[in-house]
Amino acid sequence: MRIWHIVKPLGEVLLAVLVILAVTLIPAKTGSTPGVEQSLSNAVGRQVKGYEAAGGSPLTGDASVLAKEQDCIEKTDNPGLFKTMTPAEGIDAARTNSSPCATFTGDFANPGNNKVLAYQSPGQVGGTILDAVTGGPEELFVYCCGSGQQAGYGVNQGHAVAKLDAKTLQVQWKTVLDNYNASGQWTVLSGINYVAGPSGRPALMVSYGHRIAKLDPATGKLLADIDLPVGKGVDPTGVNFETTIPTPDGTVITKTQGRPATTTSDPSSPPCTDQGFTAMVACKGKQPPSEVVAVNPDTMEILDALTLPQQVSGRNTIGTSNGRTYIYMTGLTNEMRVQWDPDAKKLTFDKDWYPHYPQKDQTSGSAPCVLGKWVLFNTNGVPSTVSSSIVAVSQEDPKDLHRITAIPIGSAKKSFWPSKLSCDPVTNLIYQADTGVGKVAAVRLDPDTGQLTKAWGPIDQRTFGFFTLLGPKNQRVVLSTKIDVTDPLTALGVGAGVYGEQFIWRDALTGRELAHSDYVDAMSQGILPTPGYGGLAYMLQSDGGVASFQVVKASS
Numbered sequence: 001m002r003i004w005h006i007v008k009p010l011g012e013v014l015l016a017v018l019v020i021l022a023v024t025l026i027p028a029k030t031g032s033t034p035g036v037e038q039s040l041s042n043a044v045g046r047q048v049k050g051y052e053a054a055g056g057s058p059l060t061g062d063a064s065v066l067a068k069e070q071d072c073i074e075k076t077d078n079p080g081l082f083k084t085m086t087p088a089e090g091i092d093a094a095r096t097n098s099s100p101c102a103t104f105t106g107d108f109a110n111p112g113n114n115k116v117l118a119y120q121s122p123g124q125v126g127g128t129i130l131d132a133v134t135g136g137p138e139e140l141f142v143y144c145c146g147s148g149q150q151a152g153y154g155v156n157q158g159h160a161v162a163k164l165d166a167k168t169l170q171v172q173w174k175t176v177l178d179n180y181n182a183s184g185q186w187t188v189l190s191g192i193n194y195v196a197g198p199s200g201r202p203a204l205m206v207s208y209g210h211r212i213a214k215l216d217p218a219t220g221k222l223l224a225d226i227d228l229p230v231g232k233g234v235d236p237t238g239v240n241f242e243t244t245i246p247t248p249d250g251t252v253i254t255k256t257q258g259r260p261a262t263t264t265s266d267p268s269s270p271p272c273t274d275q276g277f278t279a280m281v282a283c284k285g286k287q288p289p290s291e292v293v294a295v296n297p298d299t300m301e302i303l304d305a306l307t308l309p310q311q312v313s314g315r316n317t318i319g320t321s322n323g324r325t326y327i328y329m330t331g332l333t334n335e336m337r338v339q340w341d342p343d344a345k346k347l348t349f350d351k352d353w354y355p356h357y358p359q360k361d362q363t364s365g366s367a368p369c370v371l372g373k374w375v376l377f378n379t380n381g382v383p384s385t386v387s388s389s390i391v392a393v394s395q396e397d398p399k400d401l402h403r404i405t406a407i408p409i410g411s412a413k414k415s416f417w418p419s420k421l422s423c424d425p426v427t428n429l430i431y432q433a434d435t436g437v438g439k440v441a442a443v444r445l446d447p448d449t450g451q452l453t454k455a456w457g458p459i460d461q462r463t464f465g466f467f468t469l470l471g472p473k474n475q476r477v478v479l480s481t482k483i484d485v486t487d488p489l490t491a492l493g494v495g496a497g498v499y500g501e502q503f504i505w506r507d508a509l510t511g512r513e514l515a516h517s518d519y520v521d522a523m524s525q526g527i528l529p530t531p532g533y534g535g536l537a538y539m540l541q542s543d544g545g546v547a548s549f550q551v552v553k554a555s556s
Helices: 008-021 049-054 063-075 148-153
Strands: 026-030 033-038 114-120 129-134 139-144 160-165 171-176 191-195 203-208 211-215 222-227 239-241 252-258 291-296 301-307 317-321 324-330 335-341 346-349 369-371 374-378 390-394 401-404 429-434 439-445 452-460 468-470 477-483 500-507 513-516 537-540 546-553
Touching: 114 513, 129 191, 129 537, 139 191, 252 324, 301 346, 317 369, 335 374, 401 452, 429 452, 429 477, 500 537
Parallel strands: none
Antiparallel strands: 026 033, 114 546, 129 139, 139 160, 160 171, 191 203, 203 211, 203 239, 211 222, 239 252, 252 291, 291 301, 317 324, 324 335, 335 346, 369 374, 374 390, 390 401, 429 439, 439 452, 468 477, 477 500, 500 513, 537 546
16 A cells, blocks of 8 residues: 555545445446345454465465575565565555566467466454465465554454465464554554575564564564654654564664544544554544654664655655665655665665655555666556546755656546556556556656657556566566445455455556456455465455465466
8 A cells, every 4th residue: 555645535435435435335346147235243254266266275385486486586675674575564664566477377379378367265363354474485464454444343452463375375373463452553454574684594574553562474473573663742642653674784764654633623622543544544634754663673673764745655765875875755746765785774865865656636645666876656546537647756855856647537426546566677557557547558767868669558447456566577467456336436445355356467568458357255455465475466355365476377
């Protein structure tokens, strides 16, 4: 995601939508079978058609490609992260969503020969799954249960991490980090990363609320769990450190998003206690500026912290330029960066790199990705009445800014996408969706000039999620989802699987469809399809389940 700051006029509309949805049934289709009515109060009724092809049995992936995948992983430079297929929520610190070692096990040349198998986890982890990382080929670690607006339905009572068998999807351990009923903490989604640490001692890192935790991947044991600074005068129970991403030297960087302090614009009104992202709509008080914090993951020592000039609701990204390490963040009106000096252990806000990016009537943007010397992001993270833009800004000169409209709004009522761009370091293609318009597209970045030109699309496909890039340059594949929703505003921010969703694999260079699954229970909004080993891909579901998928050749 990764932007959920709701501007006030649109916020009131979305709040009404969420209230209506709490008592409304929305049909979710499963292929050609009649729609299955699913109620928010009952989370989701399991859909079965999408799993019939696999015979209800776990998927194991293609064992013959494991050695090649592991060799590729060992040779891939992904500083600060454990060497595995998916070590971070954006796969790397630049948040490109690129997984060059993942395998497409279908028929790339003949899409008509492809068949998609799916398997549903036998149980659920107790809340919405929002991120996952892999360990070895048998290990899948998931972060869940931090989407607080669903707490009234008996799920998402506080942050937790679980380890699943990557094939059977059975839970092997689960560590609960917080229960908001006891702590009073604002509960919003966060993320999990598998970091290497400066000393090379890997661990799972999760920031949540006003804390950051380190867990033993083997046992789930909590190795450390510390308070983080939140900024002067800020209530720690009203902020959320939503991500942990490592710099090249192994230092972990995290930052806050903040709930409005009070229920109304009057600072003397009662404190805001609403849970989840709906608090940003329901409460009208002032939002605190974001706090950026650097932590040594080996010692769990807080190395430095600073306060930004505005709120950043999307996640932070790491880039390097001219030998310096920068943390890039998309504010409400400006793109920002903070320099990290690993020798001085110091964070410094770069006041000279502060480009204003929205055009008239565009809304605030998503988390950025870094591709070479360019920082890229999209506008309209929340609904707008005008077309969105893809924006590229030079790391070296903030005035060197380029933009393109890849998906015009046309006759659609709204333009929005609660996710972020995927930026392919292999092909220099950038992938975008517009949930409101219901289309996907790719544009090409000139790595020298920053010029953006259309590559393919727009193609009809509505999604809330990211794009995941798979495989080598000569057979590059882009994996994304399609939701079975006509009016996405009726489902935005709900976070429960009240509709169907399918995976779609495309030729990344042309947009040609290679394969698609049947519809299954919906993926959590604003996340990416998670690549695993042996050609497996995982859909992290909003009801607490996980579905695994494998493309196979119908005939050899």
